[in-house]
Amino acid sequence: MSTAQARDLLILDVPEESRAAHARLLAADTGERYTAGDIDIAVGTPAWAGGTGLLVAADDPADLARLVDRRGLAVPEVADGFAGAADGLVLGIAGPTVPSPLPGAEITGVDHVVVTSPNRDRIIATLCGRLDFDLRLDRVQSWGVHQLFLRRGDLLVEVLLQEGDDVDPAAPDGLWGVAWRTVDAEATRTRLTDLGITVSDVRRGAKPGTRVATVKDPELGIPTIVLEQS
Structure with a gap:
């Protein structure tokens, strides 16, 4: 019997009709939420959220919520834990839920999520300073893209920084x-x-030892790739 536990929660702000496309992708029955490894994925925005978001797992969600509030991010209690808005994202701490595991096809979890930001210092302060992510990479790649990689437990976030004279750092x-x-x-x-x-076609990924393919299904409502790690 499955028991409730706290897992990271990824909220995809996609239309309700995208749920059928995600079910096809994951070889699962159509639903509002799936559990992939230690991450829950909400396909569609819960009523309390109002947009895309990331809620992180904690042994004591209420205790971490109090700490995050002292760090300047108000995270009132919501149906799935504690959450508040920060610069376009819904962020907070996930409470325990009963898992809805994937049925056992080749897709086993979320490798990483990709976030865009016009403000390097702000996104680092928000994720690292308030939610205890570790900054693992801060680099302008050879192809000209400035990337950050941040990790907290099983949750890996890639940040694509928007840079240039026409970029508003407050966006x-x-x-x-x-x-x-x-x-x-x-x-x-x-x-x-x-x-x-x-x-x-399956191609070599940017990270050594990976192979990736792009899923070109507009009904998913969000850019999507699959990644194999050898």
Whole structure:
């Protein structure tokens, strides 16, 4: 019997009709929420949230909520824990929930989520200073993109920094995309193309030892890739 426990919660602000597309992607029954590893994924915005968000797991959610509030992010209690808005994202602490595990197809979890931000110092202060993420990478890549990678437990966040003279540093952050972890990228590609979904060829990923494919399904409502780690 499954018991309730605290897991990270990823909230995808996508239309309700996107739930069927996510069910196809995950080889699951259509639902509002899935559990992939130690992360819950809400497909569609809960009434209390009002937008895309990330809630982090904690052994004592109420205790962490009090600490986060002292750090300057008000996180009142909501149906799924404690959450508040910060510069375009809903952030907070997830309370315990009963899991809704994936049925056992090749996709086993969320590898990472991709966030965009116009303000490096602000996003670092929010995620690291308030929610205890670790900054693992801060680099302008050879292809010209300034990336941050931040991790907290199993939750990995890639931040794509928007830079340039025309970028307003006070503009909001946003969730740009999701990378799902698969044990076999070719098998995932075959399964989805057999369903009539367009998927790119499997290619070598930017991270050594990875293979990725882009799922080109507009009904998902969010840019999506699958990633295999060898």
